[in-house]
Amino acid sequence: EAQVTQNPRYLITVTGKKLTVTCSQNMNHEYMSWYRQDPGLGLRQIYYSMNVEVTDKGDVPEGYKVSRKEKRNFPLILESPSPNQTSLYFCASSPSGGDYTDTQYFGPGTRLTVL
Amino acid sequence: AQTVTQSQPEMSVQEAETVTLSCTYDTSENNYYLFWYKQPPSRQMILVIRQEAYKQQNATENRFSVNFQKAAKSFSLKISDSQLGDTAMYFCAFISYGKLTFGQGTILTVHP
Numbered sequence: 001e002a003q004v005t006q007n008p009r010y011l012i013t014v015t016g017k018k019l020t021v022t023c024s025q026n027m028n029h030e031y032m033s034w035y036r037q038d039p040g041l042g043l044r045q046i047y048y049s050m051n052v053e054v055t056d057k058g059d060v061p062e063g064y065k066v067s068r069k070e071k072r073n074f075p076l077i078l079e080s081p082s083p084n085q086t087s088l089y090f091c092a093s094s095p096s097g098g099d100y101t102d103t104q105y106f107g108p109g110t111r112l113t114v115l
Numbered sequence: 116a117q118t119v120t121q122s123q124p125e126m127s128v129q130e131a132e133t134v135t136l137s138c139t140y141d142t143s144e145n146n147y148y149l150f151w152y153k154q155p156p157s158r159q160m161i162l163v164i165r166q167e168a169y170k171q172q173n174a175t176e177n178r179f180s181v182n183f184q185k186a187a188k189s190f191s192l193k194i195s196d197s198q199l200g201d202t203a204m205y206f207c208a209f210i211s212y213g214k215l216t217f218g219q220g221t222i223l224t225v226h227p
Contacts, residue, residue: 031213042119042206042217043160050213058214090160092215103150104215106160 002027004107006091012113013081021076021110023091030096032074033058033104034066036087043090049074050096081114088112117142119209121218128197129226135182136192136221138207147211149183151192154220155203163205166190197225 004025013019025032033048035058045058049068063085065077074093078085088111092104119140128134140149151163166174166183173181178198182191194201202225207218 033213033215035215035217040219042121042219043208044217045215048213048215056213059216088158092160103162103165104210109158 002105004091004093004105006089006107006110008110009108010111012115014115015082016080019078019081019112021078021089021091021112023074023076023107024072025074025093025105026072027093027095027105028071029093029105030071031102031104032068032091032093034064034074034076035090035092036060036085037090037109038087046076046089081112083114086112086114117144117147117209117211117214117216119207119216119218121207121221123221124219125222125224127224127226128194130197130199132197133193133195134197134223136194136205136207136223138190138192138218140188140190140207140209140216142188142209142211144211147209149181149190150208150210151179151181151190152206152208152217153201153203154206155200160206164192194223199225199227201225 034046035043037043044060047066049055091107094102094104147168149166153161164176178195204220
């Protein structure tokens with residue numbers, strides 16, 4: 001089954017404790033992206049990647065890191081989480097379509113709480 | 116920078132009736148696509164409909180259709196014959212060269 005998977009689905013952690021949220025897709029998509037969803041703000045793009053070893057900042061990259069060493073995986077790293085990073089996080093992927101405007105397929109979301 | 120605005124935080128409709136959700140956007144790009152995504156209580160993001168900016172014809176998917184007014188930068192979603200399963204948060208979104216921007220969302224409730 002074609003899908004985007006995220007782990008963990010739920011995470012409660014404390015301020016300053018490094019964490020990684022994994023994202024994997026089995027559709028051989030070139031493009032992957034991370035978003036956070038907060039009430040009243042919709043989804044905001046954190047980072048995106050157009051291919052292996054190619055990443056770029058979205059609208060809210062502060063406090064996050066990403067890497068794209070393999071085509072299928074795009075982990076989101078919080079080196080020193082803070083309470084304002086408490087949010088619902090989504091990973092998404094899409095074929096490039098040449099101009100990176102293809103429909104994005106979303107993972108199930110990761111609910112992160114930072115105490 | 117591109118922006119997407121959904122001015123209706125909440126909407127409600129009776130089952131079998133028609134409802135229209137509004138969306139406006141701002142961009143200087145010429146090559147872009149527009150989407151409506153649905154997010155039910157399960158939190159899953161589900162694509163409802165997609166519109167290519169270079170196409171004048173409005174996209175339709177069964178009970179869902181859009182009114183795309185490129186000059187006015189408007190992209191509304193019409194849901195016909197509303198069903199209880201349409202109850203969800205709806206997001207309008209704009210993409211250009213890999214950058215996807217969402218509106219704030221509209222909560223739609225369908226009443227029996």
